Amino acid sequence: GQNIDQPTEMTATEGAIVQINCTYQTSGFNGLFWYQQHAGEAPTFLSYNVLDGLEEKGRFSSFLSRSKGYSYLLLKELQMKDSASYLCAVRDTNNAGNMLTFGGGTRLMVKP
Amino acid sequence: GAVVSQHPSRVICKSGTSVKIECRSLDFQATTMFWYRQFPKQSLMLMATSNEGSKATYEQGVEKDKFLINHASLTLSTLTVTSAHPEDSSFYICSALSTTSGVSYEQYFGPGTRLTVT
Numbered sequence: 001g002q003n004i005d006q007p008t009e010m011t012a013t014e015g016a017i018v019q020i021n022c023t024y025q026t027s028g029f030n031g032l033f034w035y036q037q038h039a040g041e042a043p044t045f046l047s048y049n050v051l052d053g054l055e056e057k058g059r060f061s062s063f064l065s066r067s068k069g070y071s072y073l074l075l076k077e078l079q080m081k082d083s084a085s086y087l088c089a090v091r092d093t094n095n096a097g098n099m100l101t102f103g104g105g106t107r108l109m110v111k112p
Numbered sequence: 113g114a115v116v117s118q119h120p121s122r123v124i125c126k127s128g129t130s131v132k133i134e135c136r137s138l139d140f141q142a143t144t145m146f147w148y149r150q151f152p153k154q155s156l157m158l159m160a161t162s163n164e165g166s167k168a169t170y171e172q173g174v175e176k177d178k179f180l181i182n183h184a185s186l187t188l189s190t191l192t193v194t195s196a197h198p199e200d201s202s203f204y205i206c207s208a209l210s211t212t213s214g215v216s217y218e219q220y221f222g223p224g225t226r227l228t229v230t
Contacts, residue, residue, distance in 0.1 A: 042205050042221040043156070087155060099146065100219060105155040 004103035006088050011109045012078055020073045020106045022088035033100060034062050034073045035087040043087055046073065075108075083110045114140045116208050118222035125196055125229055132192045133225045135206030141186035142208035146219065147179075150203040162189045196229045203227075 003025045012018040024032070031050040035043035047055055049064035049071060061074040073086055088103040115138040125131050135145055143164045148156040160181050161169040168181035180192040189208075193200055203226055207219040 040203070040224075040226070042224045044221070045219075085155075099158060099161055101158070102156045107153075 004088055004090055004101060006086075006103045006106045008104065009107045009109070011111060012075075014078055014080060014110055014112050016078050017074065017076050018078060018108065020075075020086050020088075020108065022071045022073070022103055024069050024071070024088070024090045024103075026069075026090055026092045028093035029066060029090065030093045031091040032062075032064055032071050033089040033091070034060075034071075035089065037085045037087060037105070039084075046086075078110050080110050080112070083108060114138075114208075114210050114220040116206065116220045116222040118204075118206055118225050120225060121223060122226045123228070125227070127197055127229055128195055130192055130194045131196055131227060132190055133204055133206075133227075135189045135191070135208070135222050137187045137208040137210075137220070140208070140210045140220075142189075142210060143186060144209040145183060145189040146207045146209075147181065147189075147191050148205045148207070150205060150224075156205065159191075193227065196227070198229045201227055201229045 006022045033048050034046040036046050037043040046060055047062035049055055049062050052064055052066055054063045059076045064071045085105040085107050087105045089100040091100050117136045117138055119134045123131055145162040147159045149159050150156050158171050159174045162181050162183040164183045164186050170176045178194050183189040203224050205224040206222045209219055
């Protein structure tokens with residue numbers, strides 16, 4: 001199985017930058033995903049990393065280090081609407097059907 | 113982008129009754145769909161993997177006789193919660209793995225179904 005750890009809660013200020021970390025342990029790593037989920041809604045895809053390095057997409061960036069089993073999601077120029085849960089998920093080649101395993105999620109609260 | 117729908121979005125049922133939730137991929141075919149359950153302030157927990165034309169694979173601790181899954185076509189999977197109890201009240205989310213889009217590694221999530229058992 002996989003162990004995926006991320007902080008439970010974080011608070012940041014509007015306009016600032018926040019980094020949400022995720023560490024994982026897996027035997028057959030085959031990609032790491034970040035999802036955003038607002039309360040009562042389904043997750044929406046943010047980013048996908050399978051190779052080491054930084055992937056930038058607008059205000060959101062995601063970084064991966066496979067050797068360290070580590071990823072982070074970086075949110076810049078925070079807006080109030082960014083208040084949500086951010087889910088780190090890992091795909092393992094040993095999982096049938098390209099199944100994803102989700103971390104516990106990080107609840108981000110953006111304050112004025 | 114790919115769209116996955118779920119029906120109903122909300123359902124309230126009495127204890128002991130059964131509820132069926134539908135998950136449809138609207139503009140792509142999905143040989144594999146996943147069913148998740150999410151309790152308040154918790155992350156997604158995979159319940160089962162549904163494969164078109166074959167039996168679903170259930171995660172440890174999920175009763176296959178209580179949560180019946182049918183994936184009869186490439187665009188539809190159903191989850192039936194049988195003999196529902198209040199502890200089954202949860203947010204049920206399906207996702208579908210596209211086999212026709214170029215982004216084959218992405219799961220597309222449905223909007224979720226809020227089940228309340230009274």
